[in-house]
Amino acid sequence: MDARDRLRRYLEQRRDMGETEMLLDSMTVDDVMRAIGAIDTGPRGSTSSDAEASSDWREALWEDRPADDGLEAPADSGELFDDDVMRLNSLKTIENAVAKCTRCRLYKTATNPVPGEGSPKSRLVCVGEAPGANEDATGRPFVGPAGNLLTKILAAVDLRREDVFICNVLKHRPPGNRNPLADEVLACSPYLVRQLELIKPKVIVAFGTFAAQTLLDTKTPIGKLRGLVHQYHGIPLVVTYHPAALLRNPAWKRPTWEDVKLARRILDSPPGA
Numbered sequence: 001m002d003a004r005d006r007l008r009r010y011l012e013q014r015r016d017m018g019e020t021e022m023l024l025d026s027m028t029v030d031d032v033m034r035a036i037g038a039i040d041t042g043p044r045g046s047t048s049s050d051a052e053a054s055s056d057w058r059e060a061l062w063e064d065r066p067a068d069d070g071l072e073a074p075a076d077s078g079e080l081f082d083d084d085v086m087r088l089n090s091l092k093t094i095e096n097a098v099a100k101c102t103r104c105r106l107y108k109t110a111t112n113p114v115p116g117e118g119s120p121k122s123r124l125v126c127v128g129e130a131p132g133a134n135e136d137a138t139g140r141p142f143v144g145p146a147g148n149l150l151t152k153i154l155a156a157v158d159l160r161r162e163d164v165f166i167c168n169v170l171k172h173r174p175p176g177n178r179n180p181l182a183d184e185v186l187a188c189s190p191y192l193v194r195q196l197e198l199i200k201p202k203v204i205v206a207f208g209t210f211a212a213q214t215l216l217d218t219k220t221p222i223g224k225l226r227g228l229v230h231q232y233h234g235i236p237l238v239v240t241y242h243p244a245a246l247l248r249n250p251a252w253k254r255p256t257w258e259d260v261k262l263a264r265r266i267l268d269s270p271p272g273a
């Protein structure tokens with residue numbers, strides 16, 4: 001067995017265990033598998049037979065977006081923001097809409113919708129990628145081992161889960177925890193945008209590469225996004241590692257601690273500071 005076969009076997013084992021990230025800049029396991037030719041990318045470069053859309057969700061998500069702020073639909077789009085979701089007037093009505101949503105294929109394979117939970121008056125919103133198996137089974141975001149770690153992370157800066165709003169970019173679980181597809185992100189994003197509009201938090205914390213790159217419309221690796229205060233439509237946004245990644249890479253706990261302390265400082269800052 002040559003080095004390439006050994007690497008492929010190692011990556012396959014990691015992927016079968018549910019891992020999608022590794023310590024190689026922002027590349028996912030599938031990216032590396034594709035790079036070494038261990039995944040047939042097919043004519044469209046997609047690994048999913050049901051994916052008619054590009055596997056680069058960021059390009060499809062943002063290509064129709066206005067350059068200035070994104071909250072107004074472009075005249076020829078009407079897809080992302082100019083729809084009924086943007087007229088939902090409470091978190092409860094969003095929850096009800098998500099429960100009945102058929103805007104993308106994910107409702108067909110998920111067990112429960114996971115719209116998010118927390119107070120409409122939350123001053124801090126945590127945004128992750130998508131529900132996993134535990135979240136799908138319970139209908140609640142960030143439960144199971146990663147959720148327990150998030151609870152501890154929040155407690156370390158004197159916050160209880162009920163003090164914050166917790167949600168994901170996608171509201172239904174992608175089957176087998178596969179990466180979200182571009183059209184799924186495009187279909188689901190209005191729910192998150194509307195949740196943030198209604199809550200108007202003082203700070204947003206994006207957990208993990210996917211949430212950070214989606215909210216910030218960038219392909220910059222998470223290592224270069226964290227440690228800074230970004231802006232999401234005028235709301236300060238801090239990027240940090242996803243708790244599931246921390247469980248695999250304990251060395252990231254210290255930078256994560258620094259990131260949540262940064263979010264806490266923003267929370268404690270006087271208005272207009």
Ligand code: SF4
Pocket residue numbers: 098101102103104105106107170171172173184187188
């Ligand atoms: S993932 Fe989002 S867009 Fe897709 S069905 Fe669920 S709520 Fe609707």
